[in-house]
Amino acid sequence: MLPYLINGVSVGGQYALIAIGYTLVYGILRLINFAHGDVFMVAGLLMVYSTASMPMYLALPLVLIATVILGFCIERAAYKPLRTAPRMSVMISAIGVSYLIQNLAFYLTGGVPQPVVNPIPWISENVMVFGESTKRVTLVTPVLTIVLVAGLVYLINHTKIGLAMRAAAKDFETAQLMGIKINSVISFTFVIGSFLAAVGAMLYFTNYPSVAITSGGMPGLKAFVAAVFGGIGSIPGAVVGAFVIGLCEEVIKGVGLTTFSDAFTFALLIVVLCVKPTGLFGEKVTDKV
């Protein structure tokens, strides 16, 4: 059982890093950013190309910066012009961005999965844990996830920009009236989300070193389920949800029901939406009018 649990926690950590991106954006904009999984995939592709052409200490920061810029640009180009439009329009715009990114990647890669030729050293090496062999990244992922989330929670609860984010999440219009520059707050949210997705991509594509244009799809969907399961809008919820889903998936494979490992995740989504639509940690929204 142990190797399944270790792997499950690691998978959970990867989902958590993506799920935070969904949940942060939803918390402030009430928008499900469907392009997020594809940002994750682009980060993977960037990693493939940059690690192949330059030393590691340049390549990795470059991946982070480029992904953050991509997230920022997506928000500015596709979501900001629609700030006053109905929410459905923004959502459709998000779906459009998702397909645009996939097709651009398709054009650049020729649709062929790109293998990670130069994996990040140290974390891609094999280690023995309690007599079981695994990659070091499996152990690093959950730890790094927890550290990053702790940092993020501190940022949101104890800094000025965090205060602005909380205010914007609570009441969009009033926050604007109180002098919060709503556009920079939203951009900052996308920056954080993309940054975490880039970190997630580095860990994910160290463990499964082949980036296809659809690579963002499944992890993105599952991270979204994790965010809904934990209560969309809640950061601790997204993290807990991600670890639960990661663990359940691997344990299900471990007991021999491999065929149903994906089906389980989506069945869980339906059950959560039926039984507790606000998720584990979600706040109950009362309409004031």
Place this chain on the structure above:
Amino acid sequence: MKKLFALLLTLAMVLSLAACGGNSGNSGSNGGGDSTPAASGDSGKVVKIGVFEPQTGDNGSGGKKEILGMQYANSVQPTVDIGGETYQVQLEIVDNRTTPENGPSAAAEVVNRNVSVVLGSYGSGVSIAGGKVFQEAGVPAIGVTCTNPQVTSDYDCYFRICFLDPFQGTVLANYAKEMGIDTAYTLAMLGSDYDQGLVHYFKEAFEGLGGKVVSEDFPEGSANFVSYINNAKSAGAGVIFAPVSVNYAQLIVEAAAAQGFEGSLLGSDTWDDNMVLESAQGKSVKINITTFYQEGGNAEFDNGIKEWINSNADAKTNNGGNDTISAVSVMGYDAYFTALEALKAAGSTEPKAVLEALPGVTYTGVSGLIEFDDIGDAKRDAAYIKAANTSTGAWDFVKVQGVG
């Protein structure tokens, strides 16, 4: 400001459309483009051979290598004499995007280009899906490396030059048994005709030899094979048989190395790809595969295609950036010449005449003698077994294995 933005977006879209159009036109005329200089001498008659292959999707890398073989063959022999006249051969390449859903539309596109005969596809599922369209149009098709029996048994117009899955599965089962293995673990993708077919025949043969088989499936798009490897270990399997697409093969190799799987990975013809070698290089994994051809089998051909790949940047990219010869390229080469033989025998470029001539065609190719049985399958009785050499990153020849 808004208007300017909208204008910019429109421009970007128009430009990207133009770029896409330019690209597809380019790839479509690749084969013909290479051979145009030779065309100047004759009457300018053209015979079209359709190439129905995946260039994108899970099988994109394999399909591209198969096309390489045909393009090389086209550069070696760009003309054919049909009924006393010399025709220029033009390859009409259409991307079937790997999946069966795209098969019929891609097949229809090939047919619409007025081809005399079709080559392809890499991947059985998409071939079965396309076969119906070829059947209705009465265009003969020559399967290059689609090994599922249904490809030819379902359609009279489909012929094939490679061995079949019942044969390949049995060969692999025999080989596993010879390695002294009692328990085998099989891994296949849900919904893949090719994967499921091979696993079925492997299981039948291996259990017939007194072995035990544990079978599991994974959903399309999986990236995490760690738990599957752990399942294989806890089942006490000596081999993992995974007849999957190249990109899953890469991930399985990676996961097996990370989990320290001590047995051997058994692969089918799809694994004969230098991307698998690249994944395996420097890792402690054992990989054995069955395939159609082993580099070194025909020195003249090997040198020729290597020289061609090295002199052509596009070809080298499509071959994965080096000049390792894939068995599928060899099969593509042989398929092209088999098609030329059929055209000669037919004495006409009419698809109907070619279809009638095909059953009687024999051709001795690089991969061996090709002749068809009643169903339209090539009579093949031996497969090459190769092992991945993880230090040099090349395939080592192990043996020629039959079913007997």
